[in-house]
Amino acid sequence: MRYAARVAWWLVFIVGVLYFFIPLYGTLAFSLKSKPFLSAYTAILNDPQFVSTLSYSFVAGILTIIVSILIIVPTAFWVRLKYPQLRPIIEFITLLPFVIPPIILVFGLINTYSKQPLAVTNTETGSNALLVAAYVVLSFPYMYRAVDTGLRAIDIHSLTEASQSLGAGWIRILWQVILPNVRTSLLSGAFLTLAIVVGEFTIATFLDRPAFAPFLGLVGDSKPYEQAALALVSFGITWAAMVLIAVLGRGSRSRIKVTIG
Amino acid sequence: MPFLELTGIQKRFGDVAAVHNFDLAIEPGEFVSFLGPSGCGKTTTLRMIAGFERPTAGTIVVNGTDITHKAPNQRNVGMVFQSYALFPNMTVADNVGFGLKVRRRSKDQIHKRVSELLELIHLPDKASRYPWQLSGGQQQRVALARALAIEPQVLLLDEPLSALDAKIRVSLRNEIRAIQRQLGITTVYVTHDQEEALSLSDRIVVMSEGRIEQIGTPFEIYNFPSTGFVARFVGTLNVVSAKVLDPTAGTLEAAGQPIRAAGPISGGHPGDALTVALRPEIISLGARDGMNQLSGVVDDVTFLGAIVRVRIRFSDDSGAISFDTFNNPHLAVPDRGTAITISFPPEACLVLDRAEIAAAAAPEDLDAA
Ligand SMILES: Nc1ncnc2c1ncn2[C@@H]1O[C@H](COP(=O)(O)OP(=O)(O)OP(=O)(O)O)[C@@H](O)[C@H]1O
Ligand SMILES: [Mg+2]
Numbered sequence: 001m002r003y004a005a006r007v008a009w010w011l012v013f014i015v016g017v018l019y020f021f022i023p024l025y026g027t028l029a030f031s032l033k034s035k036p037f038l039s040a041y042t043a044i045l046n047d048p049q050f051v052s053t054l055s056y057s058f059v060a061g062i063l064t065i066i067v068s069i070l071i072i073v074p075t076a077f078w079v080r081l082k083y084p085q086l087r088p089i090i091e092f093i094t095l096l097p098f099v100i101p102p103i104i105l106v107f108g109l110i111n112t113y114s115k116q117p118l119a120v121t122n123t124e125t126g127s128n129a130l131l132v133a134a135y136v137v138l139s140f141p142y143m144y145r146a147v148d149t150g151l152r153a154i155d156i157h158s159l160t161e162a163s164q165s166l167g168a169g170w171i172r173i174l175w176q177v178i179l180p181n182v183r184t185s186l187l188s189g190a191f192l193t194l195a196i197v198v199g200e201f202t203i204a205t206f207l208d209r210p211a212f213a214p215f216l217g218l219v220g221d222s223k224p225y226e227q228a229a230l231a232l233v234s235f236g237i238t239w240a241a242m243v244l245i246a247v248l249g250r251g252s253r254s255r256i257k258v259t260i261g
Numbered sequence: 262m263p264f265l266e267l268t269g270i271q272k273r274f275g276d277v278a279a280v281h282n283f284d285l286a287i288e289p290g291e292f293v294s295f296l297g298p299s300g301c302g303k304t305t306t307l308r309m310i311a312g313f314e315r316p317t318a319g320t321i322v323v324n325g326t327d328i329t330h331k332a333p334n335q336r337n338v339g340m341v342f343q344s345y346a347l348f349p350n351m352t353v354a355d356n357v358g359f360g361l362k363v364r365r366r367s368k369d370q371i372h373k374r375v376s377e378l379l380e381l382i383h384l385p386d387k388a389s390r391y392p393w394q395l396s397g398g399q400q401q402r403v404a405l406a407r408a409l410a411i412e413p414q415v416l417l418l419d420e421p422l423s424a425l426d427a428k429i430r431v432s433l434r435n436e437i438r439a440i441q442r443q444l445g446i447t448t449v450y451v452t453h454d455q456e457e458a459l460s461l462s463d464r465i466v467v468m469s470e471g472r473i474e475q476i477g478t479p480f481e482i483y484n485f486p487s488t489g490f491v492a493r494f495v496g497t498l499n500v501v502s503a504k505v506l507d508p509t510a511g512t513l514e515a516a517g518q519p520i521r522a523a524g525p526i527s528g529g530h531p532g533d534a535l536t537v538a539l540r541p542e543i544i545s546l547g548a549r550d551g552m553n554q555l556s557g558v559v560d561d562v563t564f565l566g567a568i569v570r571v572r573i574r575f576s577d578d579s580g581a582i583s584f585d586t587f588n589n590p591h592l593a594v595p596d597r598g599t600a601i602t603i604s605f606p607p608e609a610c611l612v613l614d615r616a617e618i619a620a621a622a623a624p625e626d627l628d629a630a
Contacts, residue, residue, distance in 0.1 A: 031555065061276075065501050096359055118374070131428075154349065155344055155346065158342050158344050158346035159348060160339065161333070161346070162340065162346040162347075162404075162407075163315055163348075163359070164312075164313075164332075164333040164334045164340065165311055165312075165332045165333055165334070165336075165339065165340040165408070166339060166359050166360035166363055166407070166408075166411060167335075167337070167360055167363040167364060168332075168359075169334055173362065177348055177350075180350035181348075181349055181350050183350075203437070205615055
């Protein structure tokens, strides 16, 4: 029986790996068909737009994560602590981006924010802010669930009360007690958010932002090999960024050192 | 002058009245326990002192300052929780130093105080451990040190030992008491364990259904319970039904046999039915002159180690009485079914009236004791 279970486990694992890697391999094989060898890659890496759009998207991703954390962590904490009966409602609201397609969202945004008195799209900064705001909304389902799961794993009531009795105020409680204890969950939410932002096409296109996914689409219209190479390179960079977040997120903090003797 | 004073404290949760008219004055350095069955409002009262709940009515004064409406983080009150509530992301030293960091003490001051406290709780070598690397007893000691680090005016403990096993519970409670005496800190301790309350406290507040039943020293609470509830809740109690023979002489009939109460039975009439309560340890085996005597048949014998608990039953249906004798390998324990006589002094009879019996609910707590 145990043998059969192990065989089944391995089968599932192998199918999963194949499902994940075959498309990657297909893309790689296709990108290598360009002549001369690797020319697709050199063309991409020499394209100034590659670096500029990818960094634009990364910055947008990081800002999205920061804003999302600032909104979601206090909300999820407060709901769990004081208004547990509101949890289903908040959860439903955060799931709305799954129900409303990005195309609807972006037309709603443009309709609202391109005319007076809220003509935000008139300036570059305004459009960039609008893009990040839209991405923050897209990140809600991932961030909220991640943080909420993290909060469930710790006894936030006792920890909060213990901090209060020691004199701590709300900001310190959130920053020094709650946040460090949900860091692992936050990281998983942050990964998903970053991956989504870097790959997001619709909103960036309609807000006319110099983001990575529209650039990828543009390249694909004329240069199929280059598009495949670009997809792989960006995939690798996104993964590297996630590893970086994980390493930074583990971070070290100053500790009270005690010497006895 | 009392150091901590609760006056007319009430707490309602919607329709549920958790605490009614709670009045208590605690002296500086005193160790006071709240004792009572589950749901009687012990935790709620403690949380009002800590500031986590707002009283519906009443005032709380600490050292002459009214703190009733102060936020919990403005009160300088130390709290120890049943679940320890140590910060999982911080080392032992960081946990203990947290309150001092909040108070913006210098690094040197924090180091000094933290190492002092780790010495006090006998864990000087665990400073850089994380909570999950400690046993439950060690975690609770760290939680105590963390609460004491800020030199609180009042120390509050809510069933701090409930999550620990029996041996550690006893040693840690002695340690808590020793530290409390050493620091002279005014302490309120919540428990539903009568043995804990009796062994630790200067005074005990026995509570039932949100009300104070009795406030007194462990000696007073145990020996002179002022209500039937207290008599039943604290210690093990034998309850026999009896009939008044002569109220002025204080004579009664229990199990068809005459006995004497300590004094006249006020408000009693000949023939009235009431209940007499007896502590098991006050009863001795055999007939003794000048004492009350009851004869019956051994119903059950329970071996409890140092003591042997014997239960006797009477021919009529007036109930059973358990009593304790010290275990002695050279003495034979009476067999089941043997006829025996027991003796007890008249002062040992606690006469409970009917109303009190109705009020003293929760007989299952008695069996558990
Ligand atoms: N936040 C709350 N909302 C509503 N009712 C509550 C709340 N907290 C306590 N109660 C009620 O108040 C009463 C007293 O509760 P409390 O927790 O003070 O009891 P306790 O004596 O500490 O009991 P235990 O020994 O079980 O801890 C109970 O009936 C409880 O259901
Ligand atoms: Mg309680």
